[in-house]
Amino acid sequence: MSENELGKKWDRCVADAAVKLGTGLGLGIVFSVLFFKRHTWPISLGSGVGLGMAYANCQNDLRSHYVVRKSEKEA
C-alpha cells in the first residue's frame, strides 16, 4: 500500500539514524578512549558522522523514487 511506504521509510530512517548515531557515538567513544586520550571531539565527530550518514541515507531513501538511475538512462 503506497500510503504505508512513507511510514516504512520513516521507520527505516529512524532506525538507521539510531544505529548510525549509536555506532558513531560508540566508535567515537572508542576512538576517543583508545586513540585520542578522552577528548570529546571523536565522540561528537563520530556521532556527527553517524547522524550525517543517517540524514543522508534518509534523504536518499525518501527521494529514491525521483532519482533517474543509470540503467534507466541507458534504457
Added chain:
Amino acid sequence: DCVPQVPSEEKSAQWKDLEAALINRSNAVNDARAALGNAREALDGLKTVIDQSKGLTVAAARPLVLAAEENLHKMVVDLDKVVTKVQAAESEARVVSQYSELVNEAKLQFQREVSSLTPDIQANWKSLTGKLTTDDLNALIAHAHRRIDQLNRELAEQRVREQIHMEAALEQQKLEHHKAVATAVDSALQHMKEEARLEQERKLAEIREVMEAEMRTQLRRQAAAHTDHVQDVLKVQEQELRGEAQQVLSSKLLEQENLYRQLTQEQLDNFTLDMNSAYARLTGMEEAIDSHVVSEEEARKAHRLWLAVEALSHTMSTAEGQSPTKPLEPSAQVVRDSCLDNEFALALAGALPKESLDRGVYSEASLRSRFHSLRPVARRVALIDEAHNSLYQYFLSYLQAALLFESPHQAPPAQLSAQDLDPFKLLSYASFCLEHGDLELAAKLVNQLRGEARRVVEDWLTEVRLTLETRQVISLLSAYANAVGLGTSQAP
C-alpha cells in the same frame, strides 16, 4: 211205382227218413230261394253300380268296370246254372214229393178206411196186434180185398189210359223241353250277347288304350318337335337379347365408369385441397411452435444471463470490513457461460479487470475509510515532488500540514480552476465527494494530485479505479440483461 221190397219197419224208418229229408229239402229249397233272391238282388245292385260307373268318364276305371262286368256275367251264368240244377233237383223232388204225397194220401185213405171200418182202432195199428178181433181182422181183409180189386181196376184203367197219359206226358215234356230249351237258349243268348258286349267293350278298351298310347306318342313327338322349335326360337331370342343386354350393359358401364372417374377426380381434388391446406396449417403451426420455442429459449437465456449478472452484482456486496470481495472469477465465468452467443455481453464480461476477477474489489466503505487514513499522509507530503524532496522539504511539508487548516469537506465546483489544484483543496473536495458517495468524482479529483502526494495515493487510486470499472461493467451487464429480459419476457 218201383218201391223196393223191404221189411215194414225198415220201410217206416225209411219213410220217416224220407219225410225228414223232405222237410230238410223244403227248408233247403226255401233257403235256396231266399239265397237266390238275395243273390239276384246283389247282382242287380252290382249291375246298377256298374251302369253308374259306366257313366263316369275316368279312363282308368274302364278296364276295372269291364272286369267287373265280366265277373257279373260269370256270376249270372253260374247263378243260372245253379238255378237250372236246382230246378232239375226240384223236378226230381217234385216227383218224389208227388210220390210221397200219393203215398201219404194213400196212407191217409187207408187210415180213413181202416178207421171207418174199425173205428176203435187207431191209425197206429202196429201196436194193436193183441187187441184186434177176428171180425176186425176179417173186416180188414175184406177191406184189403176190396182195395186190391179197386186197385186192379184202376190199374187196368190206368193201362188203358197209359198211352194217352204217355202222350200227354210226352207232349208236356216236349212243351216243357221247349220251354226249357227256349229259356236256355234265351239265357245262353243273353249270355252270348253279354259276352259279346263284354268282348266288345274289352276290345274297345284295348283299342282305346292303343289309341291312347299312339296318341301319347304322337303328342310326345309333337311336344318334342314343339320343344325343339321352341328351343331354336329361344336360342335365337337369347342371342338377340344377349346382344341387346350386352349393349345396354356396356353403355351403362361406360356411364358408370365416367361417373366414377368424375367422382374420384373430384374426391382427389378435394383431398388434395384439404391436404394442402392441412399441410400449410401444419407448417404454420410448426413454425409458430418453433418460434415459440426459440423465443422461450431466448427468454430462458436472458433469464439465465440476468441471474448470472445478479449473482455477479451480489458478489460485489460480499466485501467484509476492510477485506476485498470474493474473487469475481466464478461469477464472471457463469456470466460468460450464460451469454455464449451474445457478443455484447461477452465483450462486457471480458472487460472485467483482471484483479477484480482474481482478487476481488474493495467496497466503497473500505475505500472511504482508507482515504480517511491516507489523507493526513497526503497532506504531510503535499510539498514534496521531483524537485523538492530533500529532508528539509519534508520538514517544511510536515510543518505546513500541521499549520494549515482546511475544511474537511468542501463541495467541488463544476469546473476546476488552477487554484483548485492545491492538494489540500483537492483532498477536501474528494472527501466531500466520498462522503456523498461519488467515488468517481473523488477519484477524478484525487487524480489531480501531483508529486509525492500522488505517489502516496497511487494504490488507493488503482483500487478505486478497479472498483469503478467493475461496478461500471456490472451495471452495464445488469442493464443489458434487464433490457434483454424485458424484451424477451412473455406478457402474462
